[in-house]
Amino acid sequence: MTTISIRRPDDWHLHLRDGAALKAVLPDTAARFARAIVMPNLRPPVTTTALALAYRQRILQAIPAGMQFEPLMTLYLTDNTSADEIVRAKESGMIHGVKLYPAGATTNSDSGVSNLGHCVKALEVMEKVGLPLLVHAEVTDAHVDVFDREKVFIDKIMRPLLQKFQGLKVVFEHITTKDAADFVIAAEDHIAATITAHHLLMNRNAMFTGGIRPHHYCLPVLKREEHRQALVNAAISANPKFFLGTDSAPHARSAKESSCGCAGMYTAHAAIELYAEAFDAANALDKLEGFASIYGANFYGLPVNETNITLQKTAWTVPESIPYDGDVLVPLRAGQSIAWKLA
Ligand code: NCD
Ligand code: ZN
Numbered sequence: 001m002t003t004i005s006i007r008r009p010d011d012w013h014l015h016l017r018d019g020a021a022l023k024a025v026l027p028d029t030a031a032r033f034a035r036a037i038v039m040p041n042l043r044p045p046v047t048t049t050a051l052a053l054a055y056r057q058r059i060l061q062a063i064p065a066g067m068q069f070e071p072l073m074t075l076y077l078t079d080n081t082s083a084d085e086i087v088r089a090k091e092s093g094m095i096h097g098v099k100l101y102p103a104g105a106t107t108n109s110d111s112g113v114s115n116l117g118h119c120v121k122a123l124e125v126m127e128k129v130g131l132p133l134l135v136h137a138e139v140t141d142a143h144v145d146v147f148d149r150e151k152v153f154i155d156k157i158m159r160p161l162l163q164k165f166q167g168l169k170v171v172f173e174h175i176t177t178k179d180a181a182d183f184v185i186a187a188e189d190h191i192a193a194t195i196t197a198h199h200l201l202m203n204r205n206a207m208f209t210g211g212i213r214p215h216h217y218c219l220p221v222l223k224r225e226e227h228r229q230a231l232v233n234a235a236i237s238a239n240p241k242f243f244l245g246t247d248s249a250p251h252a253r254s255a256k257e258s259s260c261g262c263a264g265m266y267t268a269h270a271a272i273e274l275y276a277e278a279f280d281a282a283n284a285l286d287k288l289e290g291f292a293s294i295y296g297a298n299f300y301g302l303p304v305n306e307t308n309i310t311l312q313k314t315a316w317t318v319p320e321s322i323p324y325d326g327d328v329l330v331p332l333r334a335g336q337s338i339a340w341k342l343a
Pocket of ligand 2: 249
């Protein structure tokens with residue numbers, strides 16, 4: 001197969017940043033996706049409905065003329081998020097999820113949750129009004145090996161959480177392990193997961209090929225090959241619990257190529273093309289549309305998109321860098337080729 005058409009996809013996990021950075025990255029996403037769940041880990045974080053609605057306006061203003069894109073906003077959960085704030089978020093009609101960052105787990109997570117026990121009131125209302133909890137599922141304990149943090153989170157946090165809030169809709173974000181895939185498969189239908197293109201395409205060797213590769217460092221960190229294979233199997237299984245979330249997370253080159261480099265890969269420039277490569281490699285291009293364009297919308301209770309995109313199997317070379325707020329970004333596959341191209 002050399003050409004496929006699918007319903008226009010949506011990105012159910014995206015970092016758009018703000019200001020000049022937002023303007024630099026948004027066109028890449030808007031060229032491919034109709035909508036995206038926009039992560040709230042700005043500085044300061046998007047902790048209230050008022051902040052989320054103001055951020056939404058800034059995103060709308062940054063959409064280039066002639067392009068269509070709908071940002072789906074999220075709130076950043078803290079120890080102090082009130083039940084009233086959740087009600088306001090739901091009533092706004094613009095906020096589609098509440099993001100749980102364990103404090104210190106990743107970029108701009110310092111204001112995250114120190115103990116979920118502080119969030120009971122907020123979680124009760126979310127369960128009641130049907131506002132999903134989007135989970136960065138890694139423990140932060142310094143003594144837990146970085147490659148085990150997702151697996152440990154499942155038993156220590158996720159299982160007790162789902163036991164306590166049995167009706168809460170949960171998205172296990174950017175799963176990276178067989179443990180997480182198996183957990184989601186076995187869970188109730190209102191538990192879903194996003195999977196990134198980079199975790200489908202690379203294992204942890206990619207961080208060390210010929211030397212240390214800061215642009216292949218993200219959180220949760222790349223895992224062993226057996227985990228990558230489990231993620232591919234989940235993504236191509238046509239199980240509606242698994243859907244597309246790029247976790248495209250731009251950082252300036254100077255912040256990545258550093259003695260203490262930031263976590264995050266930029267994939268928005270070629271996101272659906274990279275997923276097409278991963279599905280093609282698994283002989284499962286016929287499963288791409290469900291994963292990219294249908295299951296996520298169904299989970300979030302939104303209509304599927306009515307227009308299409310076309311992808312062609314034509315190799316193209318990714319630019320070495322992309323201008324970014326006075327610096328540059330190094331996109332995934334910089335200077336190398338991608339097998340699929342957006343028509
Ligand atoms: C994200 C970022 O840079 O905001 N980084 C990443 O490695 N994925 C944060 C996150 O989603 O963990
Ligand atoms: Zn993310």
